[in-house]
Amino acid sequence: MSELTGQTIGVLGGTGPQGKGLALRWARAGLKVVIGSRSAERAEQAAAELAEQAGLAGSDLVSGADNAGCAAAADLVLVAVPWEGHDALLTSLREQLAGKIVIDCVNPLGFDKQGPFPLRVEEGSAAQQAEALLPDSRVTAAFHHVSAVTLADLSVEKIDLDVLVLGDDREATDQVRALADTIPGVRGVFGGRLRNAGQVEALTANLIAINRRYKTHAGIRITDLP
Template identity: 40%
Template sequence: MKIAILGGTGDQGLGIAIRFVQAGENVIIGSRKAEKAEKAVEEIKELLKEKNLDNIEGLSNEDAAKKGDILILTVPITAQKPTLESVKEFVNGKIFVDATVPLQSNLGGTPMTYFIPWEGSAAEETEAILKGNGAKIVSAFNNISSSSLMNFNEKVDCDCLISGDDADSKKIVSELIEKIPGIECIDAGPLEQARTVERITSLLIGLNIRYKTHYGGLRITGLKQK
Protein backbone atom coordinates (compact mmCIF):
# COMPACT_ATOMS: atom_id res chain seq x y z
CA MET A 1 0.00 0.00 0.00
CA LYS A 2 1.35 3.42 -0.98
CA ILE A 3 0.51 6.52 1.06
CA ALA A 4 0.55 9.72 -0.98
CA ILE A 5 0.80 12.94 1.03
CA LEU A 6 -0.44 15.77 -1.17
CA GLY A 7 1.09 19.13 -0.37
CA GLY A 8 3.47 17.16 1.81
CA THR A 9 6.40 19.59 1.93
CA GLY A 10 5.18 21.64 4.92
CA ASP A 11 5.87 20.66 8.52
CA GLN A 12 2.64 18.68 8.92
CA GLY A 13 3.16 16.72 5.71
CA LEU A 14 6.83 16.12 6.46
CA GLY A 15 6.00 14.99 9.98
CA ILE A 16 3.39 12.52 8.77
CA ALA A 17 5.76 11.26 6.08
CA ILE A 18 8.59 10.71 8.56
CA ARG A 19 6.34 8.84 10.97
CA PHE A 20 5.03 6.50 8.28
CA VAL A 21 8.51 5.93 6.86
CA GLN A 22 9.65 4.98 10.36
CA ALA A 23 6.72 2.55 10.53
CA GLY A 24 7.93 0.89 7.34
CA GLU A 25 5.16 2.19 5.08
CA ASN A 26 5.70 3.18 1.44
CA VAL A 27 5.34 6.96 1.23
CA ILE A 28 5.03 9.41 -1.65
CA ILE A 29 5.44 13.11 -0.98
CA GLY A 30 3.48 15.22 -3.42
CA SER A 31 3.92 18.89 -4.21
CA ARG A 32 2.80 21.37 -6.86
CA LYS A 33 6.28 20.95 -8.34
CA ALA A 34 8.01 17.57 -8.33
CA GLU A 35 11.38 19.23 -7.63
CA LYS A 36 10.10 20.57 -4.33
CA ALA A 37 8.83 17.12 -3.35
CA GLU A 38 12.19 15.54 -4.23
CA LYS A 39 13.93 18.14 -2.07
CA ALA A 40 11.61 17.24 0.83
CA VAL A 41 12.55 13.58 0.42
CA GLU A 42 16.23 14.49 0.71
CA GLU A 43 15.45 16.54 3.81
CA ILE A 44 13.76 13.54 5.42
CA LYS A 45 16.73 11.32 4.60
CA GLU A 46 19.01 13.88 6.25
CA LEU A 47 16.81 14.10 9.34
CA LEU A 48 16.61 10.32 9.71
CA LYS A 49 20.29 9.93 8.83
CA GLU A 50 19.30 7.31 6.26
CA LYS A 51 20.72 8.08 2.84
CA ASN A 52 19.43 4.89 1.23
CA LEU A 53 15.76 4.86 2.20
CA ASP A 54 13.84 3.04 -0.51
CA ASN A 55 10.30 3.47 0.84
CA ILE A 56 9.89 7.18 0.08
CA GLU A 57 9.80 9.21 -3.13
CA GLY A 58 8.83 12.69 -4.28
CA LEU A 59 6.45 13.42 -7.16
CA SER A 60 4.07 16.10 -8.35
CA ASN A 61 0.68 16.08 -6.60
CA GLU A 62 -0.93 14.66 -9.74
CA ASP A 63 1.55 11.79 -10.09
CA ALA A 64 1.42 11.12 -6.35
CA ALA A 65 -2.39 10.90 -6.51
CA LYS A 66 -2.18 8.50 -9.47
CA LYS A 67 0.30 6.22 -7.71
CA GLY A 68 -1.01 6.37 -4.15
CA ASP A 69 -3.53 3.96 -2.65
CA ILE A 70 -4.41 6.21 0.28
CA LEU A 71 -4.20 9.98 -0.24
CA ILE A 72 -3.64 12.48 2.57
CA LEU A 73 -4.17 16.20 2.01
CA THR A 74 -1.94 18.46 4.13
CA VAL A 75 -2.26 21.96 2.72
CA PRO A 76 -3.38 25.35 4.07
CA ILE A 77 -7.05 26.09 3.48
CA THR A 78 -6.15 28.56 0.72
CA ALA A 79 -4.55 25.74 -1.29
CA GLN A 80 -7.26 23.17 -0.64
CA LYS A 81 -9.49 23.77 -3.67
CA PRO A 82 -6.76 24.19 -6.32
CA THR A 83 -4.96 21.09 -5.06
CA LEU A 84 -8.14 19.04 -5.10
CA GLU A 85 -9.03 20.24 -8.59
CA SER A 86 -5.58 19.26 -9.84
CA VAL A 87 -5.86 15.65 -8.59
CA LYS A 88 -9.61 15.10 -8.89
CA GLU A 89 -9.43 12.74 -11.86
CA PHE A 90 -6.97 10.43 -10.08
CA VAL A 91 -8.83 9.72 -6.81
CA ASN A 92 -11.49 7.34 -8.09
CA GLY A 93 -12.54 4.93 -5.36
CA LYS A 94 -9.57 5.75 -3.12
CA ILE A 95 -9.54 6.66 0.56
CA PHE A 96 -8.92 10.39 0.80
CA VAL A 97 -7.82 11.72 4.19
CA ASP A 98 -8.29 15.45 4.71
CA ALA A 99 -6.18 17.09 7.43
CA THR A 100 -7.13 20.63 6.39
CA VAL A 101 -8.30 23.11 9.02
CA PRO A 102 -9.99 26.39 7.99
CA LEU A 103 -7.92 28.98 9.87
CA GLN A 104 -7.40 32.64 9.15
CA SER A 105 -4.71 35.00 10.41
CA ASN A 106 -5.67 37.99 12.53
CA LEU A 107 -4.17 41.43 12.84
CA GLY A 108 -2.07 42.27 15.87
CA GLY A 109 -0.45 38.86 16.28
CA THR A 110 -3.47 37.22 17.93
CA PRO A 111 -3.91 33.45 17.42
CA MET A 112 -5.36 32.20 14.15
CA THR A 113 -9.09 31.69 14.30
CA TYR A 114 -11.45 29.17 12.75
CA PHE A 115 -13.92 30.16 10.07
CA ILE A 116 -16.84 28.11 8.83
CA PRO A 117 -16.52 26.93 5.22
CA TRP A 118 -19.53 26.98 2.91
CA GLU A 119 -20.10 23.22 3.27
CA GLY A 120 -19.70 23.28 7.07
CA SER A 121 -16.14 21.95 7.35
CA ALA A 122 -13.00 21.59 5.24
CA ALA A 123 -13.60 17.84 4.99
CA GLU A 124 -17.11 18.40 3.66
CA GLU A 125 -15.69 20.91 1.16
CA THR A 126 -13.39 18.13 -0.04
CA GLU A 127 -16.33 15.76 -0.31
CA ALA A 128 -18.25 18.31 -2.41
CA ILE A 129 -15.32 18.92 -4.76
CA LEU A 130 -14.58 15.22 -5.23
CA LYS A 131 -18.24 14.23 -5.46
CA GLY A 132 -18.86 11.69 -8.19
CA ASN A 133 -15.32 10.32 -8.10
CA GLY A 134 -16.09 7.56 -5.61
CA ALA A 135 -13.51 8.85 -3.12
CA LYS A 136 -14.12 7.85 0.50
CA ILE A 137 -13.47 10.98 2.56
CA VAL A 138 -12.03 10.67 6.06
CA SER A 139 -11.15 13.61 8.30
CA ALA A 140 -8.06 13.03 10.48
CA PHE A 141 -4.86 14.61 11.88
CA ASN A 142 -6.66 17.94 12.50
CA ASN A 143 -5.67 18.29 16.16
CA ILE A 144 -2.13 16.86 16.09
CA SER A 145 0.50 19.59 15.97
CA SER A 146 3.17 19.55 13.30
CA SER A 147 5.74 19.99 16.09
CA SER A 148 4.64 16.72 17.71
CA LEU A 149 4.87 14.93 14.38
CA MET A 150 8.27 16.42 13.56
CA ASN A 151 9.59 15.45 17.00
CA PHE A 152 10.03 12.01 15.50
CA ASN A 153 12.23 10.48 18.20
CA GLU A 154 9.39 10.84 20.73
CA LYS A 155 5.88 9.43 21.00
CA VAL A 156 2.99 11.68 20.03
CA ASP A 157 0.98 12.49 23.15
CA CYS A 158 -2.33 13.11 21.38
CA ASP A 159 -5.44 11.26 20.26
CA CYS A 160 -6.57 11.43 16.64
CA LEU A 161 -10.28 12.02 16.10
CA ILE A 162 -11.51 10.31 12.93
CA SER A 163 -14.73 11.21 11.17
CA GLY A 164 -16.22 9.88 7.97
CA ASP A 165 -19.25 8.16 6.50
CA ASP A 166 -17.58 4.92 5.43
CA ALA A 167 -16.85 2.63 8.38
CA ASP A 168 -14.35 0.42 6.56
CA SER A 169 -12.32 3.43 5.41
CA LYS A 170 -12.21 4.84 8.94
CA LYS A 171 -10.99 1.48 10.22
CA ILE A 172 -8.20 1.31 7.62
CA VAL A 173 -7.11 4.89 8.35
CA SER A 174 -7.22 4.33 12.12
CA GLU A 175 -5.07 1.21 11.91
CA LEU A 176 -2.58 3.08 9.75
CA ILE A 177 -2.36 6.15 12.00
CA GLU A 178 -1.98 4.01 15.12
CA LYS A 179 1.33 2.79 13.71
CA ILE A 180 2.63 6.19 14.88
CA PRO A 181 3.79 5.65 18.47
CA GLY A 182 1.59 7.29 21.10
CA ILE A 183 -1.45 8.03 18.95
CA GLU A 184 -4.80 6.42 19.65
CA CYS A 185 -7.54 6.94 17.10
CA ILE A 186 -11.12 7.60 18.16
CA ASP A 187 -14.09 7.25 15.85
CA ALA A 188 -15.84 10.61 16.16
CA GLY A 189 -18.74 9.61 13.93
CA PRO A 190 -19.95 10.75 10.49
CA LEU A 191 -18.09 13.27 8.36
CA GLU A 192 -20.21 16.16 9.61
CA GLN A 193 -18.46 15.80 12.98
CA ALA A 194 -15.41 17.32 11.28
CA ARG A 195 -17.18 20.64 11.89
CA THR A 196 -16.51 20.22 15.61
CA VAL A 197 -13.14 18.49 15.37
CA GLU A 198 -11.61 21.09 13.05
CA ARG A 199 -12.77 23.92 15.29
CA ILE A 200 -10.82 22.46 18.26
CA THR A 201 -7.56 23.23 16.44
CA SER A 202 -7.82 26.99 16.98
CA LEU A 203 -8.35 26.35 20.71
CA LEU A 204 -5.24 24.15 20.85
CA ILE A 205 -3.17 26.76 19.02
CA GLY A 206 -4.25 29.38 21.55
CA LEU A 207 -3.44 27.09 24.48
CA ASN A 208 0.00 26.29 23.07
CA ILE A 209 0.72 30.01 22.75
CA ARG A 210 -0.56 30.74 26.26
CA TYR A 211 1.49 27.96 27.86
CA LYS A 212 4.54 28.55 25.63
CA THR A 213 4.71 25.09 24.11
CA HIS A 214 4.26 23.46 20.71
CA TYR A 215 3.17 20.02 21.85
CA GLY A 216 -0.20 20.54 23.51
CA GLY A 217 -2.73 18.03 22.21
CA LEU A 218 -6.02 16.35 22.95
CA ARG A 219 -6.71 13.19 24.96
CA ILE A 220 -10.17 11.68 25.29
CA THR A 221 -10.58 9.63 28.49
CA GLY A 222 -13.09 7.19 29.84
CA LEU A 223 -13.90 5.45 26.56
CA LYS A 224 -13.78 1.69 26.19
CA GLN A 225 -12.35 1.08 22.73
CA LYS A 226 -14.02 -1.67 20.71
Protein backbone atom coordinates in the same frame (compact mmCIF):
# COMPACT_ATOMS: atom_id res chain seq x y z
CA MET B 1 -0.46 -2.82 10.31
CA SER B 2 -2.42 -5.63 8.63
CA GLU B 3 -4.95 -3.14 7.19
CA LEU B 4 -2.06 -1.22 5.61
CA THR B 5 0.01 -4.08 4.22
CA GLY B 6 1.08 -3.23 0.69
CA GLN B 7 -0.51 0.23 0.84
CA THR B 8 1.22 3.41 -0.29
CA ILE B 9 0.57 6.64 1.61
CA GLY B 10 0.56 9.85 -0.43
CA VAL B 11 1.00 13.23 1.26
CA LEU B 12 -0.24 16.23 -0.70
CA GLY B 13 1.49 19.18 0.90
CA GLY B 14 4.30 16.91 1.98
CA THR B 15 6.87 19.71 1.84
CA GLY B 16 5.01 21.68 4.52
CA PRO B 17 5.58 21.14 8.26
CA GLN B 18 2.43 19.08 9.00
CA GLY B 19 2.60 16.84 5.95
CA LYS B 20 6.33 16.31 6.20
CA GLY B 21 6.11 15.51 9.90
CA LEU B 22 3.43 12.86 9.39
CA ALA B 23 5.31 11.41 6.42
CA LEU B 24 8.43 11.16 8.61
CA ARG B 25 6.60 9.21 11.30
CA TRP B 26 4.95 6.88 8.79
CA ALA B 27 8.25 6.20 7.05
CA ARG B 28 9.82 5.40 10.44
CA ALA B 29 6.98 2.93 10.97
CA GLY B 30 7.97 1.11 7.77
CA LEU B 31 5.21 2.43 5.49
CA LYS B 32 5.81 3.40 1.88
CA VAL B 33 5.33 7.16 1.50
CA VAL B 34 5.15 9.47 -1.52
CA ILE B 35 5.67 13.19 -0.94
CA GLY B 36 3.59 15.43 -3.21
CA SER B 37 4.22 19.05 -4.17
CA ARG B 38 3.47 21.42 -7.02
CA SER B 39 7.12 20.96 -7.99
CA ALA B 40 8.37 17.40 -8.50
CA GLU B 41 11.93 18.61 -7.88
CA ARG B 42 10.96 20.14 -4.55
CA ALA B 43 9.09 16.97 -3.59
CA GLU B 44 12.07 14.78 -4.43
CA GLN B 45 14.38 17.02 -2.39
CA ALA B 46 12.01 16.88 0.60
CA ALA B 47 11.76 13.09 0.25
CA ALA B 48 15.55 12.75 0.28
CA GLU B 49 15.82 14.93 3.40
CA LEU B 50 13.04 13.00 5.12
CA ALA B 51 14.58 9.62 4.26
CA GLU B 52 17.92 10.70 5.73
CA GLN B 53 16.24 12.03 8.89
CA ALA B 54 14.34 8.75 9.27
CA GLY B 55 17.50 6.68 8.80
CA LEU B 56 16.23 5.37 5.47
CA ALA B 57 18.70 6.92 3.03
CA GLY B 58 18.88 4.76 -0.09
CA SER B 59 15.59 3.04 0.71
CA ASP B 60 12.65 3.02 -1.69
CA LEU B 61 10.19 3.63 1.15
CA VAL B 62 10.20 7.42 0.60
CA SER B 63 9.88 9.13 -2.77
CA GLY B 64 8.69 12.43 -4.21
CA ALA B 65 6.49 13.46 -7.14
CA ASP B 66 4.33 16.30 -8.31
CA ASN B 67 0.84 16.37 -6.83
CA ALA B 68 -0.75 14.44 -9.69
CA GLY B 69 1.93 11.76 -9.57
CA CYS B 70 1.62 11.46 -5.80
CA ALA B 71 -2.17 11.08 -5.96
CA ALA B 72 -1.93 8.50 -8.74
CA ALA B 73 0.71 6.40 -6.96
CA ALA B 74 -0.96 6.25 -3.53
CA ASP B 75 -3.75 4.16 -2.02
CA LEU B 76 -4.42 6.51 0.90
CA VAL B 77 -3.85 10.22 0.33
CA LEU B 78 -3.43 12.83 3.06
CA VAL B 79 -4.43 16.38 2.12
CA ALA B 80 -2.22 18.75 4.15
CA VAL B 81 -2.27 21.90 2.03
CA PRO B 82 -3.12 25.51 2.95
CA TRP B 83 -6.86 26.18 3.07
CA GLU B 84 -6.54 28.86 0.40
CA GLY B 85 -5.54 26.29 -2.23
CA HIS B 86 -7.69 23.40 -1.00
CA ASP B 87 -10.56 23.54 -3.51
CA ALA B 88 -8.41 24.22 -6.58
CA LEU B 89 -5.99 21.39 -5.83
CA LEU B 90 -8.67 18.78 -5.17
CA THR B 91 -10.63 19.80 -8.25
CA SER B 92 -7.50 19.31 -10.36
CA LEU B 93 -6.87 15.84 -8.89
CA ARG B 94 -10.41 14.43 -9.07
CA GLU B 95 -9.43 11.77 -11.62
CA GLN B 96 -6.24 10.66 -9.82
CA LEU B 97 -8.05 10.44 -6.46
CA ALA B 98 -11.03 8.43 -7.71
CA GLY B 99 -11.49 5.27 -5.66
CA LYS B 100 -8.82 6.33 -3.13
CA ILE B 101 -9.17 6.96 0.59
CA VAL B 102 -8.64 10.69 1.00
CA ILE B 103 -7.72 11.98 4.48
CA ASP B 104 -8.40 15.68 4.86
CA CYS B 105 -6.51 17.36 7.73
CA VAL B 106 -6.97 20.95 6.58
CA ASN B 107 -8.08 23.48 9.19
CA PRO B 108 -9.82 26.58 7.75
CA LEU B 109 -8.55 29.22 10.18
CA GLY B 110 -8.08 32.96 10.23
CA PHE B 111 -5.79 35.05 12.42
CA ASP B 112 -6.16 38.57 13.75
CA LYS B 113 -4.98 40.61 16.74
CA GLN B 114 -7.11 38.46 19.04
CA GLY B 115 -5.60 35.23 17.79
CA PRO B 116 -6.83 32.25 15.72
CA PHE B 117 -10.47 31.71 14.80
CA PRO B 118 -12.38 29.27 12.55
CA LEU B 119 -13.47 30.43 9.12
CA ARG B 120 -16.94 29.81 7.78
CA VAL B 121 -16.98 27.12 5.08
CA GLU B 122 -20.00 26.98 2.78
CA GLU B 123 -20.06 23.17 2.74
CA GLY B 124 -19.70 23.02 6.54
CA SER B 125 -16.04 21.99 6.76
CA ALA B 126 -12.93 21.45 4.66
CA ALA B 127 -13.64 17.71 4.69
CA GLN B 128 -17.19 18.22 3.43
CA GLN B 129 -15.85 20.48 0.69
CA ALA B 130 -13.46 17.66 -0.26
CA GLU B 131 -16.38 15.22 -0.34
CA ALA B 132 -18.31 17.53 -2.67
CA LEU B 133 -15.31 17.99 -4.97
CA LEU B 134 -14.33 14.29 -4.99
CA PRO B 135 -17.57 12.33 -5.49
CA ASP B 136 -15.67 9.18 -6.51
CA SER B 137 -13.29 9.19 -3.52
CA ARG B 138 -13.69 7.82 0.02
CA VAL B 139 -13.25 11.02 2.00
CA THR B 140 -12.35 11.01 5.70
CA ALA B 141 -11.13 13.68 8.12
CA ALA B 142 -8.26 13.15 10.58
CA PHE B 143 -4.90 14.39 11.92
CA HIS B 144 -6.09 17.96 12.60
CA HIS B 145 -4.52 18.31 16.04
CA VAL B 146 -1.03 16.83 15.65
CA SER B 147 1.82 19.25 16.39
CA ALA B 148 4.18 19.55 13.43
CA VAL B 149 6.98 20.47 15.85
CA THR B 150 6.47 17.27 17.85
CA LEU B 151 6.24 15.13 14.72
CA ALA B 152 9.56 16.45 13.44
CA ASP B 153 11.35 15.82 16.74
CA LEU B 154 12.35 12.17 16.67
CA SER B 155 13.68 12.45 20.21
CA VAL B 156 9.97 12.34 21.14
CA GLU B 157 9.60 8.59 20.79
CA LYS B 158 5.93 8.43 21.82
CA ILE B 159 3.39 11.15 21.04
CA ASP B 160 0.68 11.48 23.68
CA LEU B 161 -2.32 12.02 21.40
CA ASP B 162 -5.64 10.72 20.14
CA VAL B 163 -6.49 11.34 16.49
CA LEU B 164 -10.19 11.78 15.80
CA VAL B 165 -11.16 10.08 12.54
CA LEU B 166 -14.44 11.05 10.89
CA GLY B 167 -16.20 9.64 7.86
CA ASP B 168 -19.22 7.83 6.46
CA ASP B 169 -17.31 4.82 5.10
CA ARG B 170 -16.52 2.61 8.10
CA GLU B 171 -13.92 0.51 6.29
CA ALA B 172 -12.12 3.70 5.26
CA THR B 173 -12.19 5.17 8.78
CA ASP B 174 -10.87 1.87 10.14
CA GLN B 175 -7.88 2.08 7.79
CA VAL B 176 -7.22 5.68 8.79
CA ARG B 177 -7.41 4.73 12.47
CA ALA B 178 -4.86 1.99 11.77
CA LEU B 179 -2.67 4.59 10.06
CA ALA B 180 -2.81 6.77 13.18
CA ASP B 181 -1.92 3.76 15.33
CA THR B 182 1.37 3.26 13.45
CA ILE B 183 2.78 6.35 15.20
CA PRO B 184 4.00 5.30 18.67
CA GLY B 185 1.79 6.72 21.41
CA VAL B 186 -0.95 7.83 19.01
CA ARG B 187 -4.39 6.23 18.98
CA GLY B 188 -6.97 6.56 16.21
CA VAL B 189 -10.50 7.11 17.54
CA PHE B 190 -13.67 7.11 15.45
CA GLY B 191 -15.17 10.58 15.92
CA GLY B 192 -18.42 10.36 14.00
CA ARG B 193 -19.80 11.10 10.57
CA LEU B 194 -18.14 13.50 8.16
CA ARG B 195 -20.87 16.07 8.84
CA ASN B 196 -19.28 16.54 12.28
CA ALA B 197 -15.86 17.50 10.91
CA GLY B 198 -16.46 21.25 11.23
CA GLN B 199 -16.14 21.40 15.01
CA VAL B 200 -13.07 19.16 14.95
CA GLU B 201 -11.36 21.48 12.46
CA ALA B 202 -12.42 24.52 14.49
CA LEU B 203 -11.01 23.08 17.73
CA THR B 204 -7.56 23.63 16.26
CA ALA B 205 -7.99 27.35 16.94
CA ASN B 206 -8.43 26.58 20.65
CA LEU B 207 -5.36 24.35 20.69
CA ILE B 208 -3.24 27.03 19.00
CA ALA B 209 -4.41 29.53 21.63
CA ILE B 210 -3.49 27.04 24.39
CA ASN B 211 -0.08 26.42 22.86
CA ARG B 212 0.66 30.12 22.60
CA ARG B 213 -0.43 30.84 26.15
CA TYR B 214 1.34 27.91 27.80
CA LYS B 215 4.24 27.56 25.33
CA THR B 216 3.57 23.90 24.67
CA HIS B 217 2.40 21.56 21.89
CA ALA B 218 -0.92 20.37 23.28
CA GLY B 219 -3.07 17.65 21.75
CA ILE B 220 -6.21 15.85 22.89
CA ARG B 221 -7.03 12.58 24.63
CA ILE B 222 -10.46 10.92 24.81
CA THR B 223 -11.12 9.51 28.28
CA ASP B 224 -12.74 6.24 29.35
CA LEU B 225 -11.85 4.24 26.24
CA PRO B 226 -10.32 0.75 26.59
